Amino acid sequence: MxxxxxxxxxxxxxxxxxxxxxxxxxxxxKVKGEFVYSSDLHRDGMLWGLxxxxxxxxxRIREIDVTGARGMPGVRAILTHRDVxxxxxxxxxxxxxxxxxxxxxxxxxxxxxxxxxxxxxxxRRALARISVDYQVLEPLVDPRAALERDAPLLxxxxxxxxxxxxxxxxVELARxxxxxxxxxxxxxxxxxxxxxxxxxxxxxxxxxxxxxLYVSSQWLHEDLEQVVASLALPPEKVRIVLAGVGGAFGxxxxxxxxxxxxxxxxxxxxxxxxxxxxxxxFFGHVHRHPALMRFEHGATRDGKLxxxxxxxxxxxxxxxxxxxxxxxxxxxxxxxxxxxxxxxIDGFAxxxxxxxxxxxxxxxxxxxxxxxxxxxxKLAGALGIDPLELRLRNAMGTGTVLPTxxxxxxxxxxxxxxxxxxxxxxxxxxxxAEAWMLPGGHGNVTHGEGVRRGVGYALGMKAIGYSGGADxxxxxxxxxxxxxxxxxxxxxxxxxxxxxGILTVQAQIAxxxxxxxxxxxxxxDTSIPNAGSSSxxxxxxxxxxxxxxxxxxxxxxxxxxxxxxxxRSLDELMFEGGAVVEIRTRKVVMPLAEVLDDEAxxxxxxxxxxxxxxxxxxxGQGNAHVAFAFAAQRAVVDVDLDLGLVRVVEMAIAxxxxxxxxxxxxxxxxxxxIAQGLGLALxxxxxxxHGKLRNPSFTDYLIPTVADMPPVxxxxxxxxxxxxxxxxNGVGELSALSSTPAIVNALRNATGLSLLRIPVRPEDxxxxxxxxxxxxxx
Amino acid sequence: MxxxxxxxxxxxxxxxxxxxxxxxxxxxxxxxxxxxxxGTHLGCEHGVCGACTVLMDGRSVRACLLFAVQAxxxxxxxxxxxxxxxxxxxxxxxxxxxxxxxxCGFCTPGFLLSAAELLDLxxxxxxxxxxxxxxxxxxxxxxxxxxxxxxxxxxxRREEGAR
Ligand code: FES
Ligand code: FES
Numbered sequence: 003m004x005x006x007x008x009x010x011x012x013x014x015x016x017x018x019x020x021x022x023x024x025x026x027x028x029x030x031x032k033v034k035g036e037f038v039y040s041s042d043l044h045r046d047g048m049l050w051g052l053x054x055x056x057x058x059x060x061x062r063i064r065e066i067d068v069t070g071a072r073g074m075p076g077v078r079a080i081l082t083h084r085d086v087x088x089x090x091x092x093x094x095x096x097x098x099x100x101x102x103x104x105x106x107x108x109x110x111x112x113x114x115x116x117x118x119x120x121x122x123x124x125x126r127r128a129l130a131r132i133s134v135d136y137q138v139l140e141p142l143v144d145p146r147a148a149l150e151r152d153a154p155l156l157x158x159x160x161x162x163x164x165x166x167x168x169x170x171x172x173v174e175l176a177r178x179x180x181x182x183x184x185x186x187x188x189x190x191x192x193x194x195x196x197x198x199x200x201x202x203x204x205x206x207x208x209x210x211x212x213x214x215l216y217v218s219s220q221w222l223h224e225d226l227e228q229v230v231a232s233l234a235l236p237p238e239k240v241r242i243v244l245a246g247v248g249g250a251f252g253x254x255x256x257x258x259x260x261x262x263x264x265x266x267x268x269x270x271x272x273x274x275x276x277x278x279x280x281x282x283x284f285f286g287h288v289h290r291h292p293a294l295m296r297f298e299h300g301a302t303r304d305g306k307l308x309x310x311x312x313x314x315x316x317x318x319x320x321x322x323x324x325x326x327x328x329x330x331x332x333x334x335x336x337x338x339x340x341x342x343x344x345x346x347i348d349g350f351a352x353x354x355x356x357x358x359x360x361x362x363x364x365x366x367x368x369x370x371x372x373x374x375x376x377x378x379x380k381l382a383g384a385l386g387i388d389p390l391e392l393r394l395r396n397a398m399g400t401g402t403v404l405p406t407x408x409x410x411x412x413x414x415x416x417x418x419x420x421x422x423x424x425x426x427x428x429x430x431x432x433x434x435a436e437a438w439m440l441p442g443g444h445g446n447v448t449h450g451e452g453v454r455r456g457v458g459y460a461l462g463m464k465a466i467g468y469s470g471g472a473d474x475x476x477x478x479x480x481x482x483x484x485x486x487x488x489x490x491x492x493x494x495x496x497x498x499x500x501x502x503g504i505l506t507v508q509a510q511i512a513x514x515x516x517x518x519x520x521x522x523x524x525x526x527d528t529s530i531p532n533a534g535s536s537s538x539x540x541x542x543x544x545x546x547x548x549x550x551x552x553x554x555x556x557x558x559x560x561x562x563x564x565x566x567x568x569x570r571s572l573d574e575l576m577f578e579g580g581a582v583v584e585i586r587t588r589k590v591v592m593p594l595a596e597v598l599d600d601e602a603x604x605x606x607x608x609x610x611x612x613x614x615x616x617x618x619x620x621x622g623q624g625n626a627h628v629a630f631a632f633a634a635q636r637a638v639v640d641v642d643l644d645l646g647l648v649r650v651v652e653m654a655i656a657x658x659x660x661x662x663x664x665x666x667x668x669x670x671x672x673x674x675x676i677a678q679g680l681g682l683a684l685x686x687x688x689x690x691x692h693g694k695l696r697n698p699s700f701t702d703y704l705i706p707t708v709a710d711m712p713p714v715x716x717x718x719x720x721x722x723x724x725x726x727x728x729x730x731n732g733v734g735e736l737s738a739l740s741s742t743p744a745i746v747n748a749l750r751n752a753t754g755l756s757l758l759r760i761p762v763r764p765e766d767x768x769x770x771x772x773x774x775x776x777x778x779x780x
Numbered sequence: 781m782x783x784x785x786x787x788x789x790x791x792x793x794x795x796x797x798x799x800x801x802x803x804x805x806x807x808x809x810x811x812x813x814x815x816x817x818x819g820t821h822l823g824c825e826h827g828v829c830g831a832c833t834v835l836m837d838g839r840s841v842r843a844c845l846l847f848a849v850q851a852x853x854x855x856x857x858x859x860x861x862x863x864x865x866x867x868x869x870x871x872x873x874x875x876x877x878x879x880x881x882x883x884c885g886f887c888t889p890g891f892l893l894s895a896a897e898l899l900d901l902x903x904x905x906x907x908x909x910x911x912x913x914x915x916x917x918x919x920x921x922x923x924x925x926x927x928x929x930x931x932x933x934x935x936x937r938r939e940e941g942a943r
Contacts, residue, residue, distance in 0.1 A: 023880070025878065025880075026877075026880070028885070029876075029877045029882060029885065030869070030877060032882055032885030032888055033869060033873040033877055033882065033885070033892065034819070034859065034860070034862075034863060034869070034873065035817075035818075035819020035858065035859030035860045035862075035889050036819065036860070037885060038818070039818075039821070039886060041822065042812075042818035044818075195920075196920055197884070197886075197920055198821075198823045198829060198831060198884065198886040198887050198918065198919070198920045199821070199823065199884065199886040200822075200823070247884060248823075249884040249886060249920050249921055250884075251920070279825050280823065280824040280826065438908070438912070500883075500884060501882075501883030501885065501921050502883060503883070666926075667880060670880050670921075670922055670923075670926060672923075673922060673923030673924075673926070674883065674920075674921045674922050674923045675923075677920075678920075699824070699828075700823075700824040700828035700829055700918070701826060701828055705920060707915045707917075707918060707924075708911050708914045708917075708919075708927070708928065709912070709915040711923055711924045711925075714923065714925060
């Protein structure tokens with residue numbers, strides 16, 4: 003990939019700086035089809051790597067025999083667990099996942115062997131000739147059974163990944179005092195990130211015995227740590243370079259082809275390319291945790307919450323991945339964005355022989371948001387209070403103490419968001435005004451006589467950045483020079499662009515801080531210090547802070563240079579428009595070229611957020627979070643009761659984004675997140691039957707198309723966050739939380755059905771509606 | 781049919797190519813691996829996502845569902861051929877860029893070609909027509925609104941005959 007340059011004509015006010023809809027430097031090459039995705043890489047003489055995967059969810063491996071594949075034409079290497087040079091296992095938090103399985107496989111699709119050949123066909127034929135003798139075992143597939151006494155133990159430490167306990171106030175006392183109590187049990191199926199560009203990359207052996215790995219990722223340095231451990235190489239011998247990323251959404255936090263391709267390249271001495279197809283991609287990354295959740299809400303008759311009790315069970319699948327953090331995040335926000343004096347929250351993540359679960363946009367908060375927001379509607383029904391009104395009466399604000407004991411000290415304009423949502427007009431087109439607008443579209447099987455409209459609301463909150471005592475940071479280096487008479491800034495950071503726009507954000511910040519217009523953001527690789535992960539809605543805040551810090555240091559250096567050269571006091575001068583200017587007259591007193599004298603100034607900055615603490619293992623108490631973000635959503639749906647078909651008519655959202663560095667990009671994040679939440683509500687589920695994936699294809703795993711996705715009304719609030727650079731807040735995940743429960747609440751509003759499990763399928767509506775009608779009938 | 785590689789002669793983006801392909805090589809693999817035109821993306825390889833959409837004699841086809849030999853003698857347009865000349869963008873490409881109609885951009889070539897076909901057939905479609913037309917292309921990042929807006933913008937700027 004090339005470095006991206008944007009040049010705009012010079013003006014006094016810097017163009018495409020912070021707060022503008024600056025265009026994305028990578029978008030030009032992307033619309034021309036010239037952007038190099040990780041699947042587009044090519045080297046002369048490269049081999050193709052393929053993976054042999056277990057067909058069984060749980061089996062003992064008696065023997066792996068590769069002799070049948072040896073010596074086949076075009077086959078250059080066949081590697082198994084014996085060939086892993088270093089640590090035989092990997093993992094983001096716990097290295098418990100075999101690089102290649104040795105004695106046991108714990109999920110269907112677990113890698114067992116890898117092959118490199120001249121052509122993918124040759125590699126495929128070789129895979130077919132490897133014989134693995136499996137002793138098939140009865141898989142543990144029900145997360146409820148995982149903690150039972152007689153359950154098979156999938157890992158030496160047992161089947162519990164983590165139990166998170168949060169104890170706040172006195173729930174027993176509050177329950178006795180509550181006037182109305184409602185309980186609901188909610189279930190979520192397995193969602194997939196379904197990024198459009200499958201896992202892929204290219205490993206190139208280097209002359210010093212190391213490897214250059216070009217790969218799509220979310221966090222290059224975390225990848226590096228795991229890769230070098232398994233390759234038994236010193237970190238300086240492995241360089242990981244970000245190749246073009248075709249979407250991520252959490253699914254690229256864990257390794258995919260990284261170690262396999264590197265091992266094959268090192269073994270053969272040739273570049274090795276690996277590309278998963280769509281089917282393999284479904285086996286090649288972790289999924290969103292399926293969830294079973296019980297929520298109990300108690301309130302006074304006039305609708306003040308007195309307690310919440312929640313029990314969450316997340317199916318972590320076969321390996322740890324990020325499960326212990328996902329369950330923490332789910333538990334932190336199980337009480338929702340409400341003022342709740344008493345809470346008792348128990349979150350469990352367990353191992354099963356289902357596909358491993360890990361990070362996906364929202365990271366646990368999606369699951370608990372669906373549960374708590376569903377039960378809030380149930381409570382509203384029991385109280386006879388309008389659901390939006392109930393939320394308003396209990397909305398948290400700055401100063402509210404979370405169940406974890408931490409007071410919210412940043413902006414929390416939850417009431418305001420709800421009021422704004424209420425003020426937004428409802429769509430004025432009646433249900434089925436035109437045939438194609440009927441649920442199910444053009445099918446024309448009814449005239450819309452069974453169609454009902456419903457409106458639903460949901461509130462979402464999430465922590466921004468890494469919680470729980472992590473000293474998270476990002477590093478950036480900025481260099482200022484004059485190129486062909488033009489002041490030019492170059493930015494180096496290892497922040498991963500997945501499409502969210504962090505390249506643009508870095509360029510915008512450098513423009514604003516240095517008052518110039520030409521900024522080059524260089525490609526990300528591990529020779530640049532760590533920028534942390536493109537996840538947790540953190541990158542604009544963290545790497546934005548690092549770029550800003552580096553630019554400020556450069557400004558100081560330039561001004562010091564000028565003040566020395568001109569013998570003038572520092573406070574008379576400022577750096578603006580690429581020159582040193584006298585503050586009083588705003589006249590240029592020294593052009594940058596003169597200050598720099600053909601040299602460049604370069605500064606690095608490491609940005610840390612404020613410190614947090616871990617939570618107490620028994621009570622869950624602790625100041626665990628950096629910051630919080632909030633959004634309120636409304637869904638309007640049309641439902642055909644006879645057919646069970648749904649059409650989402652409109653989504654509306656009010657979100658406080660702190661400050662939008664690039665408003666258009668922020669809206670893009672919001673709309674994309676809503677679409678994924680819509681998918682979870684209505685369409686998206688990996689069907690896992692007895693540990694096996696039944697629908698690993700886009701024919702059978704449905705993601706929303708433009709026909710499913712309605713227009714979105716967006717109202718951005720911009721309340722600067724006091725702790726962040728420019729007042730920004732995280733925006734990557736929030737809209738994905740509340741869109742799901744808003745839609746399901748709208749379905750419940752339209753149908754009167756309880757619809758506890760998502761995604762809601764047509765038969766869930768049509769059969770239940772018929773049952774209700776029959777029960778109510780003559 | 782013989783499995784032996786055959787010579788496939790076709791026109792891509794106005795340029796004649798001749799390259800060998802086995803009869804079972806898909807058009808997508810042929811474009812990407814044999815001709816080096818990697819702007820045609822593979823998101824599913826089974827005809828659902830539309831990322832591999834190209835135009836064959838002006839009509840959209842899924843390059844993952846055709847064999848290279850089926851394109852023999854035909855005229856193809858891929859994303860690399862949309863821009864009128866080097867250093868410029870087509871009105872659709874320009875509108876996608878301006879309206880922020882892409883994030884990761886993996887779906888973009890497919891959307892551009894589907895939209896190009898639509899505007900050829902119907903230079904000034906309504907929003908509903910744009911939505912209906914694009915419903916065969918998947919995007920996982922944007923939520924589609926900006927894509928629809930971009931197509932409408934390009935349509936509004938369109939002079940008859942321009943792509
Ligand atoms: S790759 Fe051809 S339709 Fe998806
Ligand atoms: S922009 Fe990423 S899939 Fe469309």
